Structures are given as structure tokens and as C-alpha cells.
Amino acid sequence: MRSTKIIATVGPASRAEHMLQGLVEAGVDTFRINCSYLESHEVLELIQHIRVATPEVGILVDVQGPKLRTGGSHYTFVEGTEIELTPDMFGFDLHEIGIQSGERVLVADGQIELWITAIRGGDITARVLVGGECAPHRGVNFPDTDVKVSALNEKDYGDIAAAKQGGAEWIALSFVRDAAIIEEVRGIVGDEPRIIAKIERRQALMNLEAITRAADGVMAARGDLGAELSFEEVPNMQQRIANLAMIEGKVSICATEMMESMRTNHRPTRAEVADVAGAVREGFSAVMLSAETATGYDPINAVTAMARICDANETHDGAKSYADAHPTESAVGAATAALAKRTGAASIIALTYSGYSSEILSACRPAARIIAATPSPEVARRLRLYWGVTPIVCQRNIDMSVAVDDAFNTAVDEGLVQSNELVVVCASRENIRSAADTIWVHNA
Template identity: 35%
Template sequence: MRRAKIVATLGPATGTPDRIAALIEGGANVIRVNASHGTAETRGRWIEVVRRAADGAGVPVAVLVDLQGPRIRVGELAGSRVLRPGEVVVFAPQELATGGEIPTTYADLARDARPGARILLNDGLLAVEVTEIAPPRVRALVVDGGPLTSHKGMNLPGLQVSAPALTEKDCEDVRDAVARGADYVALSFVRRAEDMAELRRLVPPTVQIVAKIEKATALEDLDRILTACDAVMVARGDLGVELPFEEVPIVQKRLIREANRRGKPVITATQMLESMVNHPRPTRAEASDVANAILDGTDAVMLSAETATGEFPLEAVRAMDRIIRETERQSSGAVREGRRMGELEEVSAEDAIAIGTHAVARMLRTPLIVTLTKGGFTARKVAALRPPVPILAVTTEASTFRQLALVWGVAPVVVDHVPGYDAMLEVVRDLILKRGLARPGDRIVMTAGVPWEVSGTTNLLKVEVV
């Protein structure tokens, strides 16, 4: 089975029932719904279609709703404007901008900016340096010029932005996502752990929260952010604007490594197969990019414009599936396993059980690890060590069944509740034989929390015979 997972983004190119079903059939494990675009009604219909398609295919598929966040943009310009190096420009709140001033959607720009700071426009293609603050206006000198049009993004690298972590729109979108049964909600432009705590207060325990790391300031509070979130996304688009481009590959590796060490699922995102927006085959560099993320230890790789607006969305999913499978087939699992185990600095009882499960499966060469899990805690602990065999995660919770679709190496199964470990073991044996996951007489490693109905307690490791 393929261990790393695929996240596919819905959009105009894939928003129909047949296209959504085709994405799932092609290998998408998580469907991303971008709250920056479309209406709540459209997103709700998409989520319903995803649920029906996944049920029809008999596979777990998680829904991730990606919040817009406090994105700062250029306001409405009269037309395209060319900024020339050496030119002095003035930014003003959009309701106050006059004449040749550049309007911005961020009313507090003058409060947050500092002389000498850079403001990047249009994904970093244009850059200006702040020379004077005259609230509510900011005067700046154009460093890197070019054409500027309405609604282009503005980045303030290195500055602590005072905008709220969650906008009014975000809060409405969170409530809607929860009501429609989203499995994950991702927060954009996370700056500190408190941002995640604010989101956590808006969602029930059954919904997991994802920290999108796309601001340089987030790296300064990374430990606390990783503790506060359930999963993390390496959002390389804005991160590559905030940081020098040559730093992004190393930051990506650091983020994946730290997420692995904490047992938090990690998604590597942005421009992975970007050329497939317009072409039916990826470039060799893109194939290498996906493969390197897999070798780094990412749980999932994400397609954005490739499936949302691209001309070849289904081909993009299939191409990513092929790259992952070949990379996993060719790579050395032993190197990854040893590194993951060695990176555990503080070992809890649950970590010790997970390490033991991994070691026993390897030494006995069992074909399968089985975790009995209510909330997914046990399965994530074991998966974080990247064992050499698949992990069958057996749960009674539909939300856990879907959420584990994101986690590396985990094949989730949902079953009816039966009381006690022995009764559940018989259910598991029947499942394994019906699915051909092992043969009669094979040994398997079982891990669970006892009582197994209680989430977050991993305290049992047993070797059983199918």
C-alpha cells in the first residue's frame, strides 16, 4: 500500500460529483476546500459530495477546510500601475487613499511598519522599503519594480502584524465547517501558539486543527505552535515570500522533522506539480520535489491549483500517486526508522509502547501492525516511527476513521462497538482474513489502550496469531 497520502484541492476544475469521485478513485486521501474562494453553500455541497463519493468507494477520505486568515492585500486600483525602482510610493487605508496613493485592506499598516522594513507585493515579485511613517500613511521607496494590480497580496516579513489571527469571516467559516462535518480546519498565517488556541476554542474535540506555517515569525514560536496544533502544513508559497527562497528547502526539512518527532501529521504544500496546471506531465524537477518531501518524512503532499483550476487535475493526482509509490519502493526504510526513533527526546509510556510495537514488528517480520484506537492517538504514535509494515487502525468512531486518512502508513477501518479486547480481537481477525492482509497462522502486533474505549491511553502491546 502507498504510505504517504495525497491532499487534493477542489475548485472549478473538480467541483462536480464525477470529478470528485475520480479524484478519490485516483488516490486522493484528503479533499481540501479553500474558504478563500466561493460561497459557504458551494463548499457545503462539495463536502456532501465528497462524503457520498467516499462512502460509494468504501474508502476513508478526510475533508480539510482551509481558512482564508488575515491576508493583507492591495485595495482597488484604478487600473494596472507600474512601480519603478527609486520611485516613492505612499500606502493608505483603502477608505482614505487618494490620488496616486496605493490603497491597502490593512488599516493598521502604519502601526506595524517600521522604517527600513520591507513590504513585498504580488507574491514577492515587487519590493518596497519603508522610509517614513505618517499615520495612517506609510511612505516607501521602490526597490524591485514591476506592474501592480488590484487585490495583490502584501507581505510584511519580519514584522509582528497586529491583525487578529481569525477574521470575522474566518469565524463564520469555522462555524459553517463544523456544522457541515469537516474533519480538519487549517488556520492560515499562524504567528504564535495563541493563534491556534483561539481556533481550538471554536471547534469541538472531534475536529482537528492544522497550523499553516507560512510566516517567518511562526518559526520563532515553532515548538509551542506544534504543541498547540493537531497537524501542520508546510505552506511554501507565502513562506517562500517571507523567507529568502534559498532557505525554504532547509526550513521544509526542519518542519517535517519536528512534526515527525512530536507525532503530528505534516502536509507539504504549494507548487509541487505546478506545471500540470497547463501540462499533462510533471517536470523532472517537480517529480524530484515530491520524492524529496517523501524522503524527508512528510505524511502527505498537497495539490492546490493543479486540481482546483488546472487543465489536468486527474492526471496530477495519478502522477503524484506514481511518484510516491516509486519513491517508497526504492527508498531505504531502515534509515528513516532509525532516525525517527533516535529523535525522541522525551519518552512517555505511550512512546515506549509505540517504539516496542515498531521493534517487535521488525524483528518478527510481521505483515501488519494493528492499533485499536478511539481518537487516533495510538495510530499516530505508531505511525510517527515510520514502521516497515502497514498499520491497520481499527476504530468505532467515524470521525477518527476519516481523520486517519491523512496519517502516513495508516489504513483506517471503522467497526461496530463490541465490549472488551478479546471480542474486538475476533473482529480484527475476521477483517484481516477478509481483506487478505495476512494469512491464517501469521503473527501480528496489536497495540491499544485499555480500556480501549478511552482515548489517549496507549498501554498494551501483544503479539497475536491470525
């Protein structure tokens, strides 16, 4: 029983229908669409393609955000020299960024470091602290600057509209600095798709509590985050992101180069195994593959390897942080988890319409598998990203006894429980569409 979920990025190596189906069989719970390489109409087409090939799996649309990249030419930065930063060197106006003297500019994922020495009118000069060769269109970071660029551009709004139209379960927002952009997008899409805030800027870390509360989940996007911070700071910030998400009961995703070597190799390095295992032990809801499945030579093998690492490194001792921080909201969920532990039940069946009860159970991190029985395929797809939740789709009878039997029998048919197995049931007796208010032991 694997509780940590796996997200795989769809790309040229994995978009064929048989490949998508093979990835799901290997362990993928949610597919990611990277909007950086697609037009908005292509985003919608890819959503529809994935939905036809694998209708039971969730989709996360990762919105690109502003492009802070160098221009279209190759540059050589010589360490120790002082240079003028010209408009053609960057694909954007440095003045509009809000940069000040004494601040750093990191180029090519932090491999090149510049220090702004003077700003006089339209002229900006910088000293090259760490030099190197810079290919066209490489990423640029401003770790010391309160960047003024809007988090969304015209293409992003088009991609968000495509995600909404296509029925994607999740949207990941780039360049999040505070909770305001989350509220703006929620005003556009409503309750669905759910919103993941990518934590990749120093400003986001300064506002992490508010961002986590406002979003439905957070992603430790370690590529840009690793350029914004000193490399030795990243592990502590990664753990902080996971801890806060657990306290707030939100989905958390660990991303970027988790098994990068498997783009070309048939097995991960020992360091990559330790990285994935560390994320699992830190309590992340999900781990993510990017280029490994988008352009790698064996995407299915990469997913299989990641699933093996997750299986071998999960602990099910129950994380109490959410229950301690939210005793009222978690009361029924925490009691359900405790009853399952006391009775030795290996599974909890949660009868749910909206998925809320199962989300609360997931936040309580029980040792038992959470089987979320819902009549909604849309809810089932969304719940696949929640830690420890296995969704099943079955009709919800208004008679509670019949509803429980239907859910139990569906779980048996799908091989999730045995026909004579004891399970704990969590549901609402007062109103079948309200939050769970009752728990009991069911033994067929």
C-alpha cells in the same frame, strides 16, 4: 504500501461526484476546501457534497485568514523611484499593520520589493527596490514587520462554524503567529475538528516549537513563506518544520506548487518530481495539490503522478525522533514497531476507539503498515491523514479475542492482509476505550 498521504484541493475541475470518486481511487486521502473562494454557506454545502460522494475520505477546511492584498487597480512600480503609498493602492490600512521605517513590503508574491523610507503622520513613502507590473488584488507580505492584524475575521469564524457543523476532520488556520490563535479556535470547536497551523510567516518560525506543540499538525505553506524569506532559506525551514513535527508526533503537510505545471501538462517537470520526492524523504506526513486538482485540466492524472512519486521515494527505516523525545508516551507504540520488525510482520493491527493508539504508532514511523480498526467512521476518516495508517471500520466486541478476529477478518476482506498472515496486534486489555497497553503476535 504508500505511507505518505495525499491531499487534493476541490475546485471547479474536481467537484463533480464522479471526479471526487476517481480522485480517491487514484490515491487521495483527504480533500481540501479553500475558503478563499467560497462563502461560509458554500463551505458547508461543499463539505456535505464531498461527504455524500466519498463518505470514507477526510475533509480539511482551509480558513482564509486576513486578506493582505493590493487594491482593485493595476499599478506600475518603477525601480529606483520614491513613491507615496496611498490608501487605494492597498486593500487595507498600512498604519494598522504596524509597519515602521526601514522595513520592506513585498508585493505580488515577492516579485516587487519596496522599502519604507519615511512615515510622517498619515503619509508613508517608500523606495522601489525591485519594480514591476502589479495586477489588482495581488498578495502583500511584510517580512520585517510584527504584523498587528488579527488572524481571524468575521468570515473566518463563519467558515470555522461551517467546518464544525459539517463534521470536517481538519481545520487549517492561516496567518498563525503564535499558539494563542490555536487555543482560541480550540475553545470554539472543542476536540474536533483537529487543527492544522499553517506556517507562512516569519513570526510563526520564531514560535514554531510552541505552535507545533499546541496544534494537531503543521503545514509548510511555501507560497507566503517563500515571500517572507529569502528563497535560499526556504528548504532549510521546510526541513525544520518536518523535523519538529516528527519530534512532537504531529501531522505535517508540505504544500504549494508541488506539481504546478500539471495544471496544463500531462506530466510533472523533473524539478517538481524532485520537490515531491524531497518532501517525502524529509518525513512529511502528507503532500498537497492545490490548483493542480482545483482547476487543472486532468486532476486524476496529477494525483496518480504524485502517488507514484511517493511510492518510489519512501523509506521505512523507522524515525526514532518521537520515541526518543517522548519515551513514556511512545513506549507501547515503539515496542509494537520493534516487535513487528523483529517478527517480519508486514502489518500492525491497532484496535482503537479514539484513534490515539494509531496516532502514536504513526509517530513511531514503523516499517509495517498500520491498520487502525475502529468502530467510528469519523475516526477512520481523520486517521487517513496520518502517515502509514490505513483505517478500517469494524465493530469492537468486548471480548478481546473476538475483537481481534473481527479486525483481522475485516482486513482480509479489504485485501490488506492474507488469511494466513502473521500480524502484530496493539490494543488495551484493561479498558477498551483507553490507550493501548498490550501487544502480541496474531497468526490465524
